[in-house]
Amino acid sequence: MSPTPPRADMPDVAPTVQQDVARLAAAPEVRSAFNWLRTQEPQLAQWQMEMARLAAPPFGEAARGAWLAERFREVGLDDVRIDDVGNVFGVHPGFGQRYVALSAHIDTVFPANTPLNIRQQGSRLYGPGVSDNGAGVAAMLGIAALLRSVKLRHALPFVFIGNVGEEGEGDLRGMRHIFSTPRWKDSIAYSVVLDGAGADTIVAEALGSRRFEVIVRGPGGHSWSDFGAPNPIVILARAIETFTATPVPATPKTTFNIGVIRGGTAVNSIPESASMKVDIRSTSMAEMERLEQTLRLALNRAVEDETMAAEMRSAAQKRPGVNCEVVAIGSRPAGELAMSARILHVIRAVDAQLNNAAQVQRASTDANIPLSLGLEAIAIGGGGSGGGAHTLQEWFDSNGRELGLKRILLTLLALAGAGE
Numbered sequence: 001m002s003p004t005p006p007r008a009d010m011p012d013v014a015p016t017v018q019q020d021v022a023r024l025a026a027a028p029e030v031r032s033a034f035n036w037l038r039t040q041e042p043q044l045a046q047w048q049m050e051m052a053r054l055a056a057p058p059f060g061e062a063a064r065g066a067w068l069a070e071r072f073r074e075v076g077l078d079d080v081r082i083d084d085v086g087n088v089f090g091v092h093p094g095f096g097q098r099y100v101a102l103s104a105h106i107d108t109v110f111p112a113n114t115p116l117n118i119r120q121q122g123s124r125l126y127g128p129g130v131s132d133n134g135a136g137v138a139a140m141l142g143i144a145a146l147l148r149s150v151k152l153r154h155a156l157p158f159v160f161i162g163n164v165g166e167e168g169e170g171d172l173r174g175m176r177h178i179f180s181t182p183r184w185k186d187s188i189a190y191s192v193v194l195d196g197a198g199a200d201t202i203v204a205e206a207l208g209s210r211r212f213e214v215i216v217r218g219p220g221g222h223s224w225s226d227f228g229a230p231n232p233i234v235i236l237a238r239a240i241e242t243f244t245a246t247p248v249p250a251t252p253k254t255t256f257n258i259g260v261i262r263g264g265t266a267v268n269s270i271p272e273s274a275s276m277k278v279d280i281r282s283t284s285m286a287e288m289e290r291l292e293q294t295l296r297l298a299l300n301r302a303v304e305d306e307t308m309a310a311e312m313r314s315a316a317q318k319r320p321g322v323n324c325e326v327v328a329i330g331s332r333p334a335g336e337l338a339m340s341a342r343i344l345h346v347i348r349a350v351d352a353q354l355n356n357a358a359q360v361q362r363a364s365t366d367a368n369i370p371l372s373l374g375l376e377a378i379a380i381g382g383g384g385s386g387g388g389a390h391t392l393q394e395w396f397d398s399n400g401r402e403l404g405l406k407r408i409l410l411t412l413l414a415l416a417g418a419g420e
Contacts, residue, residue, distance in 0.1 A: 010360055011339050013095050017123040019413050021349040030413070033150045037405045040142055041263040041398055045120060047071065048138040048396070052118045052129045056107045058170035063283045064106045064338040071141055073165035076148035077160060085177045086164040092147050098189040100415045101159050102143060102408070104136035104167030104382070105174065105195065105366055106353045109390045123398045129388030133398040136161060136194035139382030142405055143412065155417035156189065166195075166366050169211070171330040175369040189276035190343050190415045191377035193367045194407065196389065197379030199398055203346050208334030209281040210288050214299060216240070216263075220272030228314025230306045232274035233263050235237040238302035239295075240276070247293045254282035256291055277329070285334055299324050301312060334365050335371030343376040343415060350410045356403060380407070 008174050024030055056064040068088045072080045077090030088106070091099075108129040110116075118127035125134070140317075144160050146152075163174035181187045216232035239259055248254040256279065265272025280291045337344055344360075351358045363379065370377035383404015388394040 010348070013352065014345050017342070017414075018349045018352060021346065021353050021410060024413055025353050025366055027408060029150065029152055030325040030410070031150060033146055033409060034406055036146055036150050037409070038402055040068055040145070043145075044138045044142050044401065045125060045398060046116070047141050048125060048130060048134040049118045049120065049127075051106070052125075052127055053116050054135045055110070055112045055114065055116065056129070057110060057112050058165055058168055061107045061164045061390050064242060065164070066161065068106060068137070072144065072160065072162075073143040075370055077144055078388055083177065083181070085174060086283040087174045090144065090160045092144065092158040092160070094416060095155050096157070097157060098187050098235075099159040100156050100183075101188045101191045102140055102412060102413055103161035103163050103175075103191065103193050104140045104365060105133050105164070106137060106162045107164050107167050107170055107174075108132070109167045114392070125396045125398075126394070128392055128394055131394055132196045132389040133166075133384060135197040135384055135396055135401075137382075139194050139401070139405060139408060141229055143408055146409065152413065153261050154413055156415070158412060158416065159184075159188070169329055171211075172366060172369055175366045179369050179373060179375075180240060188370070189376070191367065191370045191375065191412060192343075192379065192415075193365055193379035194366050194382045194408070195379050196415075197382050197384045197386035197404075199217040199356055199383050199400065199407050200358050201363075201381065202344070202351075202358050202360045203363045203367055203379035204341075204360050204366055204371075205281060205283070206333065206335035206368035207362045207364040208285060208288055208368075209279060209330065209332040209364055210292060210328070211280070211330030212292075212295065213274060213275055213277045213278035213327045213329050214278060215275045215325045215327065216299075216303070216322060217273045217325075218271070221270045223268040223270060226270055228310055229270050232271050232312040232322065235299075235302045235306045235322065235324070236261065236263070236274050236276050236370065238305055239298045242298035243278075243295050246291065246298075246377060248291070251286065252284040252287060254280075254284065254287040254291065256280050262296060263273060279330075281364070283334065296326060299326065332368050333372035335368060335373075337371060337376065337378070341376050343378055347378055347380065347407075347411050347415045348416065350378065350407055354403065354407060355411065356407060380404075383407070
């Protein structure tokens with residue numbers, strides 16, 4: 001999750017929502033729930049470390065999915081199942097046909113062979129994935145376990161979801177599948193997404209992104225005897241120089257990144273192919289389209305320039321040409337929660353009740369999918385604090401986790417119609 005600066009144009013919370021949350025927080029059973037949460041840190045840390053020790057690269061989440069399904073059964077959820085793409089579901093019953101969803105992605109950015117040295121030192125956990133998204137999954141399990149241990153009244157049922165495919169080239173495939181499945185697409189009234197640590201943000205606006213793999217192919221050859229042949233790596237270098245000189249606006253905020261470059265076999269070989277992966281992000285669909293077009297024009301110009309240069313290097317020798325392919329490998333839709341949305345008023349009322357300072361931001365999360373469909377969704381943290389996300393030095397500190405859990409619980413109960 002990569003949030004943008006907070007918005008400053010939020011309207012006041014509806015007084016009726018604030019009153020409902022205050023009454024809910026004062027209820028004896030909710031106070032009992034808060035007390036129960038206070039005792040659960042050892043169990044939460046154990047779950048967090050167990051899960052983080054299971055590799056879960058995009059498209060390789062099966063082991064974590066099986067682990068989570070077993071935990072869902074242990075904490076008493078009903079109708080536990082794993083769907084066709086690997087999403088894990090468990091239900092806590094209520095009344096009515098629509099659900100409040102609490103989800104957390106189970107995949108990581110790390111390749112399957114990454115050393116998973118997960119360890120604990122005091123209140124801190126260390127290792128790849130312990131915060132993103134160990135913190136989210138642990139919080140989700142804590143809330144599910146609470147509902148079995150403490151009797152809480154609520155109207156709408158809850159569906160707990162451990163979804164796949166949030167990171168990188170997973171391209172939100174888990175959430176895409178959920179919201180295209182007849183059972184869920186019309187029955188989830190509210191989606192609360194848990195992503196990483198913290199309790200200081202509310203992602204209510206979906207940051208759009210487009211990702212491409214650019215592949216350049218040529219004849220290749222020996223660096224001496226075939227000197228003059230067009231070089232795919234040089235073509236990429238020329239295109240990168242042109243593309244990265246493209247101006248981007250601060251408002252709407254727009255970014256680009258060249259994240260991966262591959263190609264070649266040896267220092268004395270002209271490569272037959274080379275590739276790069278490009279990430280474009282913006283709060284504006286028009287800006288993303290402009291940058292995509294700029295990328296394609298830069299590549300076409302680079303191919304022309306290198307072809308001409310190759311002809312000049314070996315004018316007497318006719319050589320095969322080059323070709324360039326741009327493959328879309330990701331597209332995350334943009335979206336925005338209406339300022340009048342009930343879920344936004346509820347989470348802000350909960351933060352006011354807990355004296356928690358949180359800012360509404362835009363980011364790319366699993367909430368992109370329901371938000372792009374015009375549905376009510378937010379992404380928040382699982383409490384505590386974390387750092388070093390997407391690195392081997394990732395860490396999570398449980399200090400402050402209790403606040404995050406209270407925040408999640410009050411939000412779910414208010415959305416579900418507690419006490420009805």
